[in-house]
Amino acid sequence: MADGYQPYVTYRIADPIENLQLQVILRKRKTRVSAPVDGAAKRKGSPPRRARELERGAAAEETPLQDDPDDEGGEEGERRAAAPSADGAGDEARGGADEDVVEVARTTFRWQTKAFSPTEVKTIRRLLDDQSTGRSRVLSRLLGRAAESQVSTQMYKLLLAREREMEAAGQLDSYAGEILHTRIHSEGFFDEAEWSMRLTTSRDEQETPLAREVLSGTSLSAHRLGESASVSMWILAELPSKDLKKRGAQQDGSTFLSRWRGRRDRVVDNEATEAVVLCTLRLYSGGRLDVKPGLSTDPSEAPAAGARWFQLAGGRYEYKIENVAEAPASAAEGEENKSGRLTRKPAAAAAGRAVPGLDFQMPPRQSAYVYHHIEILKTSHFGDAAQYVQFYALAADGWTIRPSCVVNAVTQTSTVAGTQQVATFGFPIELMLESNGLPASARPPLTLFFSVMSVDLWDRHRHLGYAHFSPLAQSGSGVFEVAFWKVAESRGSAMQSFFVGGAEEMRDLRAIALPDGFASPCLNKYGLSTDSSGKMYLRVNTLLQQEQETGAGAKARARPVVAEKPPPAVRKQRAPYRAIKDAHTLGASSTAADLVRRRLEERTRAKLVPQAR
């Protein structure tokens, strides 16, 4: 993976994913030894290692000393990775002219298309040879080929299909694999660097038990149980190990096993190589596509901004990822060639209406955007044990949370300090909601469910409290205090919690607030016994966006909607945000007091009518 911290970038797919065409360009900087390779690996024709080293030594003599990346060390590589170069087209053009930048490979990938690496091809061929010579699987295991035996029949078929394609194309050479290759969803691949990544410089930081299980290979696919439903694909590059290591840099991964796995370089043509993940793609339902580390060219930015080059560890290689289907189509090309376009999530509002001549995203007609930025500041009075908070967000009927938003997460584990037992989190929650037409209910658009949990010295987790919070759909800022409660413990369960750990849990967190779809006039929670626990402090910033209705037409439309005189709070609104105002009106007219008053009036009228007769 690219050097440095690379988060996922979310895009929305406007067309079927099959139209996606990701072009990956890999180039090598500050070297004059590698000849350009187009697609397939041409390692057999490369000069011997000793000769290449001599050639590189001669090149180093020609270039100034400070330009040699080998002498720059790991820090320089990190510095460059922190600020990815955005030289774009100019740099790319320079890549062709300047001998110091050599394009190593350029391949265009389609979704879930398998491309084999040289190591994979050799492994599969070796297995085929073993089967043909009758060597048993047990013997293969004894020879240290346990992992190779996991190659599925699907891979055989894919490789054979690839070779047939090459034969049909008239290429007589056998398929030797490609430097840029892929791992598809059915292979059950996982990015080892992602699972073993360390967040801090502390030696105390360890891999989670799940990560240990996955990395040790005992449950390679178990981690998929907890993931949301998605289809993944990885683009990798098989490169020489010596070019990927920084001088004096420590390798990620604290355990012996991960270090051993890191050193377990594969050997191809007597040269140690290593497969590094360049790009991870995850496709979710609803057209959400997460790309790590994102596309080099942001669709929402101007083309003049240039493409970013992501740098690999070691600082010698860098690569660029672009959606070729996103390239401007000529007039001769049909509409089908314009497909596969990706849209950055913020620009997804282009599905709504844009103001002519202006570039501000506007919501669709008769709908609204509500943008909540909530920050979990701290908790207090939850006890002495280290704590963490987990939350999930639920949108009310008629509202949709944008797919790019994180709707559930877990904060860090914080120790407590002070007499008030304060644990600090500073965790941001950014949620953007879109109403599907006019709101159908008076409920707030968003409800957040919180659960505070503690971890004790023996790594036992227990619930300390539950709460829900519904920020108002009104623009504003403020700090809110949320009180928590927990399920009351009997004497037995309290003793069990003290000695064994654990606590009584809520099975469905939605029951904490008004249950989803609840329509009864009375919510009775009498059967639930609870104890009060601590407090949480939230800083909430909210923005509303809706098209302003102006003129007599808006007044004429708004008049029949308001059946009753709105309460003073609604009349004080500074702008006629109709969707929100309707919600307030609905809420004001459907209270229990109104219903009782109406029934009393009806009864009074019914009594008066016979008297009049």
Add this chain to the structure above:
Amino acid sequence: MAELHILGQLAGGGGFELPSLLCKWVLEAGPNFRLLEGITAGQTHCDTPNEGEPAVWSHPMDIHYAVRGIDGWPRMRLEVYGVDIYGRTELAGYGQCTIPTVVGSHDLTVCTWRPCGSLREQMSAFFLGGVPRLKHTEIVSSAADRFRLQTQPSGEVYLKVSILCKDFARYGVHC
């Protein structure tokens, strides 16, 4: 296109263990926010306050954005460092806060935290210095899971921010 002005200052910080404090700050915004004027990153001077009083930085901010959408509202990422009596610069805390979305003047208090190491590392840090740090400070303002991170509360940073918005109402944004 709407415009957003962020004026104010990093007023100071208090509640940290170290005597002299300085703060590095970065203002991050989404792709809908384009910087027109101002500096979005900086570092304050190192202030040694009187005992029991907060450090005073009064570091000015004046930033002007052109805005294309409400998504990706700016947020500030803070790194507080302290200098002890031996001249060693140590991490004091990380924090982040969202710039208020409401027009007007705001006094913000940002709670900070820092990674806590093992008991051995804490002892080592006490005698020799060198508390654990984040390898990637982007985690501070990221909404992704942090379940592997173990932290401890640190001090607070005080911000005075004034927000000015232009043409937001024209696009139906109420702030």
